[in-house]
Amino acid sequence: MSGRADSDTPPDTHAEDPEGLEGPEDPEDPEDTGEADDAEGDARRARWAATGAGAVLALAGAAAALLRLTGPAPVLVPAAYACGAAACALAALLGSRGRTRRALWLLVAGLMVMALGDQFD
Template sequence: MSGRPDSDTDPETARTEAAEERDKAEDRAADEQDKAEDRAADEQDKAEDPAADEQDEVEDRAADAEEARRARWTAAGTGAALTLAGLAAALLRLTRSAPALVPAAYAGGAAVCAAATVLGSRGRTRRALWLLVAGVMVMALGDQFD
């Protein structure tokens, strides 16, 4: 007695595996047929209604324009707010006994933010963002000298 199990598969098990393979093949064929029918239906819809595609394209362009408009307003508004804050801080530091470098830094940062406002209103929103960051950093650096 060697202790090895029989290598023959049970006939019932063999039939079950073959049936599973047939089912899988049938499922794959049905999936491919469904995909082909979907593609054919899409092509038929496109052929029947080309105006719908044009209308979708117009709506997409309108959405892009609205998004760009919102970005311009955001950049311009943020730049204007930071410019006013920097100028107010510069004027407040001028009235107190602070080194001259402090109000100059606030005014310089406000000038950079004002430039960002102009760029943002013209649609250069990425450059405006970086200028806003630079302007606030200049103001923060000036605050460190106080």
């Protein structure tokens, strides 16, 4: 072999496909569990994870905003918690619609806003 990317082995050295090793004949065979099923399951789990994490963090942020609102904290603190909770709620909505990457970044941004608001307390 010359090592070039366009080089190919001579035709007499190609392996012949023994009977049955190629795979199923029918691509619509229900017995065939391929990578498409795995990718679909991964996408479904990612949507559920983004939706669940967004909902939980939105509820936690809303509860923290209400608790900080009733206390002696400056107004900026509950406002930051409320904005972070709104961002997490939007992330839950995006996650349920399959926009999991954007939902992840929005969750991170919402948590950062909540953490920044906590620093003013």
